[in-house]
Amino acid sequence: MASLSPASKKALANLRAFRPPPTNYYKCPLARRAAVLILLFADRRGDLRVVLTIRSTGLRNYSGQAALPGGKADSLQETPFYTARREAFEEIGLAMSDHKLPIGYEVEHLAELPTNLAMTELGVRPCVAFLKTPPPSPRNQNPDAARDLLPKLDAKEVAAVFTAPFSNFLRERDLDEEARKTVPGEWYKGSWHSWHETAWRMHQFFVPVNPSSVFLADHKPRQPRVAEEQLSETTGAEMLPPKPQSKSPASKSAQSSLQPPLPRSFYKNADDPLQQPRYRVFGMTARILVDCARVAYGEEPEFEHNSHFGDEDMIERLISIGRLSSIRKEGEILTRDVMVQAGRAKM
Template identity: 30%
Template sequence: MSSRPRRSNLLSFHRPTLHLERAPIPVLKPESKQCLQTLLHYRPPKQRVNYPKSRSAAVLVALFVGRYGDLYVLLSRRASTLRTYAGDTSLPGGKWEPRDRNLEQTARREAFEEIGLPIDNRKVPLLCILEPFIAGSPGQLIVTPVVVLVLDKTIKPILNTPEVASLFSHPLAALLHSEPPFATEQEMLELKYHTHHDVDWRGRGKVRMHRFLTGREAGGTKPIFGFTAGVLIRVATIGYGREPDFDVYTPDQPSQEERIAFELQVNPILREACRTEGIDPDKAPEPSSLRTARRSDGPRGHRRRAVRSKL
């Protein structure tokens, strides 16, 4: 009999049972309704890379319907006193803990602790769970986005002030556009709403980092950028079923799955966590073997748009 610890599936979650027709949503634009329906039916591709629970984390992408039927996402401004990423614009989330049954519960627990969002899946039902992202510097965490819909409009935020300075929202569809969804303030006229820069990733290709203004920069709020921007672009692309009006990826950008597989080969923290949990990191797929496979998060969109341009 094997003495290795039994691994539970952190990506298991209850099937969403939300029926939009019966949900307490007073106004919902057709585009917003289609977005929610698409997210409800989304299932991430089966992951081919095993990674340790102790290096797993989750973020909550909490959507809600605005006054005129558009979808917005809740974002927080991290406290300026935090040791890491102080003052950054972020999504609620954190590391998996042994008391969490799965990563959905991790994301919900962290959102409750940070901003007081109820864990009750009747008030905040699940829409879908996305494929994992690599995060941290260097990539020491594998982070899974959990997408939910806030139905209860009576919920009042309760901020954990040592961690969260403020809470605000941003239109989800605006993550697909290079032009701002808000009137630009005079002092912000010279700044572009969307910008990006490409960084070398371990000598294996360039990774594109995106940045979106929030319209609150004059008050000290930082733009949406990096990991948070990447997650929200992915959610918006899936939900609205179209590519952004800018190039999301560089031509040689490795997918998230490739990057996770490579980190398991070279990152000592991940490798040690794997061995502790009975996972052989040397049995992870070669990153190059994942490059030609069907992608859900990488340059597939770049290639798809390139093909369209030839038609």
């Protein structure tokens, strides 16, 4: 297995030891269950990187946006991790079993994070896994996942597979000094926005890419699956904003002024996303990565953020008032009135 840095070893140990609180995921009907895969691997320096995708430009919703591999559950018997692995296989060709991976590679299920709630009322369970690289051998003296595996992934529903430095999702600027000097743009932008009178932190990360970290699909996009299209509404920025982080009145968060809700144009890519020196990661995907990094590295980010993990409490409250039913009604969204009603529900 590739040599891991001390920080990476500790991060993996923290994820293995993480025990999420009781989840309301299994209280959701099948139509409301989805999962995403946070796939980590070690680079040549032993630091952890995470695998992401750029959604195909041929998709009807959120085309060209960065997302974690994921999708909706196919049956009530599926675990979130099985759903995430199956969707990763269907989207980027990551084999479902280790013996179908390149020789010596293995996927270890590390942890699951608290369930997130999408604005379309889907419960999205983040599942964390580690892609183990094999020890050096005569056949492969210098195993490298980015070289040996990722370029071979058959991207069926995405335009590109790319990787990002995992610990950087706790930082305000690029950890890679070379990227700071040579890649135009900055790593992080964030702002507080109002969402039905709730403070919500919008994270935007701009991941520098190069030929060793991005792998383009070599085919034309196909017609998207129904399940994939439904999950697409959860992987972008339209998610249920969590409660604001509790800080003292003198903190930066308390001094931040709320901006209006983001316009629809914010979620669209005006330019070809694959031709940019940095790929934008934002919304639910960014929030999930920040929370996962918080667990892994045992520290809080340098930037302001919402403090709690996931939306388990709100999911339970919505269920108690009859939302998250098995029948999805056209145009059903989380309005301010619904949120107020759920907030008043007795638990």
